Structure formats: C-alpha cells, structure tokens
Amino acid sequence: MAFIDVNINSFKRVRSSLQSFKNNIAGFSGRLSKGTNDVVFSCENKVKAQEDKVKQLKEKQKKVETELAKIEKELKDEEAQLMSAQHEVDRLEAQKDAIDGQISSLRSQRSAMQSQSSSDDEDSSPPDTSGIDSQISSLESQSSSLSRQISVKKMEISSHKTKIDSLKSRKSDTETELAQVKAEVQRNESKYEQMKSLMRSISQEANDLKTQARSLESDSSDIASHSKSSVDQCIQYLNEYLNS
Numbered sequence: 074m075a076f077i078d079v080n081i082n083s084f085k086r087v088r089s090s091l092q093s094f095k096n097n098i099a100g101f102s103g104r105l106s107k108g109t110n111d112v113v114f115s116c117e118n119k120v121k122a123q124e125d126k127v128k129q130l131k132e133k134q135k136k137v138e139t140e141l142a143k144i145e146k147e148l149k150d151e152e153a154q155l156m157s158a159q160h161e162v163d164r165l166e167a168q169k170d171a172i173d174g175q176i177s178s179l180r181s182q183r184s185a186m187q188s189q190s191s192s193d194d195e196d197s198s199p200p201d202t203s204g205i206d207s208q209i210s211s212l213e214s215q216s217s218s219l220s221r222q223i224s225v226k227k228m229e230i231s232s233h234k235t236k237i238d239s240l241k242s243r244k245s246d247t248e249t250e251l252a253q254v255k256a257e258v259q260r261n262e263s264k265y266e267q268m269k270s271l272m273r274s275i276s277q278e279a280n281d282l283k284t285q286a287r288s289l290e291s292d293s294s295d296i297a298s299h300s301k302s303s304v305d306q307c308i309q310y311l312n313e314y315l316n317s
Contacts, residue, residue, distance in 0.1 A: 119268065123265045123268055140247055141244065144244045176209055
C-alpha cells in the first residue's frame with residue numbers, strides 16, 4: 074500500500090507541475106506580441122525620424138539653391154552694368170579725343186595766323202583770332218565736361234568690379250555648400266531606404282513570430298490539459314483501488 078501512496082503523491086506532483094506549466098503558457102503569445110509590438114514601434118519611430126531628417130535636408134537644399142540663383146542673377150546684372158559702363162567710357166573717350174583733336178587743330182590755325190601776320194608787316198595790327206579763341210574755349214569746356222564724365226564712369230566701373238568679385242566669392246562658397254548638402258541628402262536618403270527595407274523585414278518576422286507563438290500556446294495548453302487529465306485519471310484509479 075505504501076508503494077501506491079508514493080505513486081499517488083508522485084502523480085499529484087506531476088499534476089501540479091502540469092498545472093503550473095499550463096498557467097505559465099497561458100497568455101504567452103500575448104506577452105510576446107506586446108514585446109514584439111514594442112520593438113516594431115521603436116523601429117518605426119526611428120524610420121520616421123530618419124524620414125523627417127531627409128525632409129529637413131531637402132528643405133535646406135532648396136534654400137541654398139534659391140540663394141545661389143539669387144547670387145547668379147545679381148552677378149549677371151552687375152556684369153551687364155559693368156559692360157555698359159565700359160562701353161560708355163569708350164564712347165566718351167572717343168568723343169573727347171575728337172574734341173581734343175579739334176582744339177589742337179584750331180590752336181595750330183591760330184599760331185599760323187599769328188606767324189603770318191608777323192612776317193607780313195611788323196607794324197600791322199595783330200590778326201583777329203577771337204572767333205578761333207571762342208571755338209577753342211567752347212571745345213575746352215566740352216573736353217573738361219567729358220573728362221569729368223569719364224572719371225565718374227571709371228569710378229562706377231571700379232565699384233562694379235568690386236561687387237562682381239564679392240559675388241563670385243559668395244557664389245563659390247554657396248556652390249560648395251550646395252554640393253555638401255546634396256551629398257548629405259543622398260547619404261541620408263540611402264540610409265532611409267535601407268531602414269524602410271529592414272523595417273518591412275522586421276514587421277514580417279514579428280507577425281510570423283506572433284503567429285507561431287499563438288500556435289505554440291494553443292498546442293502546449295492542449296497537451297498540458299490532456300496530460301493533466303491522464304494524471305487525474307491515474308490518481309482516481311489508485312484511490313478507487315485503495316478504497317476497494
């Protein structure tokens with residue numbers, strides 16, 4: 074009889090263990106689902122953060138491109154104004170050269186008239202050069218005015234050249250910045266695509282794992298229940314034998 078008592082106690086311990094296992098396995102898939110969901114959620118947040126970073130970099134690239142276009146337009150305008158000022162200087166200098174030539178010619182005429190008068194008769198009155206003098210005075214006034222205009226235009230040319238040099242420097246710096254931003258956009262877009270691909274794999278694997286966990290929970294619970302029922306039946310038989 075002692076042997077049977079021992080067997081009954083052994084079966085009871087087995088039944089208790091099976092019940093504990095059943096209790097532990099119950100809700101296993103739910104706990105696993107929560108864990109995998111947390112992992113997936115964390116990964117999704119990282120993918121979203123990377124997506125936001127790419128958007129910010131593209132916005133920065135657009136701003137730099139806009140700034141570069143603005144500088145290029147300013148540079149084109151300054152170069153056009155420089156060319157116009159240079160052409161104006163050339164025109165004014167040609168006009169001044171022509172007037173200076175006329176002045177030189179009139180002075181020669183005046184000198185010739187004075188020389189001719191001196192050689193003809195020492196007692197004669199000096200020749201009337203008032204007309205020539207008036208022309209020379211008027212032309213000299215025009216020449217002086219042109220000189221001032223040329224000086225102003227040359228100052229404008231110097232100013233345009235200074236602005237052009239500054240704009241070219243800014244353009245070079247902005248082009249360098251744009252190249253760096255574009256490279257950064259490309260790197261982060263590539264990283265974003267890799268993260269999205271990995272995210273799809275993680276989501277699929279998480280879903281597969283949850284499906285397997287539910288199946289394992291169901292199968293294990295059924296096995297534990299069946300085994301516990303078998304143990305209970307053995308205990309019942311032993312008790313009936315002892316009481317017979």
